[in-house]
Amino acid sequence: MIPRYQTVLFFVLLAASVIMGAVLWQLRDRAEQRRLQAQASTPTRAPQVAPAVQATLLVANDADDSMAERILSLPLPPSAGARARAILGKLLDLYAAPGAAHPVQGGASAITQVFLMPVSAGEAAVAGPRGKTSAGANEAKNGPEMAVVNLTGAFAASHPSGIETESLTVLSICATLHANLPQVTEVRFLVDGQERETLAGHADLTRTYLTSEAEPAVVGAQP
Amino acid sequence: MSSTQFGKSTGFRRVGTPNLFPRVAGAISIFLAFAPLELAGQAPAGLPGAAPPQFVVVLDAAHGGNDTGGHSVNWAEKNFALALSVRLRSLLEARGMDVVTTREQDVTLEAEQRDEIANHANAQACLSLHASLSGNGVHLFVSSLQPAEAARLVRWKTAQATAITRSLGLAGVLNSALRQAGLNVTLGRAALPVVDSMTCPAVALEVAPDANSGQTATDSLSDAGYQAKVAEAVAAALVEWRSEGLSGGSHKGAREP
Ligand SMILES: [Zn+2]
DSSP: OOOHHHHHHHHHHHHHHHHHHHHHHHHHHHHHHHHHHHHHHSOSSOOOSSOEEEEEEEEEETTTTEEEEEEEEEEOOSSHHHHHHHHHHHHHHHHHSTTOSSOOSOGGGGEEEEEEEEHHHHHHHHHSSTTGGGTTOSSOOSSOEEEEEEEOHHHHHHSOOSHHHHHHHHHHHHHHHHHHOTTEEEEEEEETTBOOSBSSSSSBOSSOEEGGGGSOSSOOOOO | OOEEEGGGTOOOOOOSOOOOOSSOOSTHHHHHSEEEOOOTTOSOOOOTTOOOOOOEEEEEEOOBTTBOOSEETTEEHHHHHHHHHHHHHHHHHHTTOEEEESOSSSOOOOHHHHHHHHHHHTOSEEEEEEEOSSSSSEEEEEEOSOOOOOOSEEEGGGGGGGGHHHHHHHHHHHHHHHHHTTOOEEEEEEOOHHHHTOOSOEEEEEEOOOGGGOSOHHHHHHOHHHHHHHHHHHHHHHHHHHHHHHHHSOOTTOOOO
């Protein structure tokens, strides 16, 4: 004969497991719903804050030391600095793609920031103490601007060495900036936020580059 | 696809006060000072009965010592540049030229040391020798400085400005000779501190792999036959440059590349 206290205990435990099962079931349901909600709010495409705009890339070619114009339609953020970074990112993505005519590893993530600032302020900021470079620099105003392109150390470290290949990277960045942001007349380069002597042993990164002089003599377009 | 020859229009020039110079060395004061430099090719014409003017070529094997330049597992730009300098020197001396080299060994040289050697040589041609695993054939670069009138006082960092026209002429002669040898050649302008401070007609010559050889980049650059072909073509160009310069009396108006 089963003692009464054992029967009571059995039913109490049975009830407890049924209740715990129900609670677990509900928790699982809620988690599933949260997951579905999160999925619905994750964009599956790049956010098109602004409609896709035409961007002009000057794409380098090592074989003949040339740059060719390439026009792409890209969704671009409204702020000039962010737009500059997005466009240069696309340019570096082309260089990182297999079979590129100007092969350079790194892609869009090689550009940490692009700061824009009035030309005179830019000269002072770059020459002065570090950190000033980013001060209030992102808003495009009227008048000529200097773009400060901050590259990653990994990009510089993996960049092929040579006068031609390094110059092409620097000049195609300058020319692409000027083609899309005509107010940018000067460009300076930083690597991991610091001034660096050369890109990979040749192209001088201590100097200011004038974008006006990076324009190809004959400008053609290829959509 | 429209493609434009970059070198024809894309010279960048230094603006503002140049700050740090690649390969900063002790002699910064030299950069900021105005240094009187005798301009190459402006020596008075030989007096009657004087010995014929000597034709001097400066060969600057780039990099060296701690500065390897471009490199891969079994190839280093500094060694290639030195080997090319040695090869060229014997070819040029065999053709009766005086050759001054900036280095004969694997040593570290600062930019201004190279320029002091080059500018004291009073040379009719200066070649800065580089190599790269990227590209195809030979890349020729002339300083992107804007031409300037020859003056008694020349700023050290932009001394090449007074020789740009002649440098373009030298690049043109090199271009023709290298193409005649069946090599792919590109011409460009670039800001190169070593070349920018030279007073002689100066060209940076970067040897890239021969893409038509079917070899890997390293194998192509290590190919003795390819090196010899480039060196022979450069020597032929300098013979041509000497005949143009000395028989014509002046390099002014030399053809553009
Ligand atoms: Zn080099």
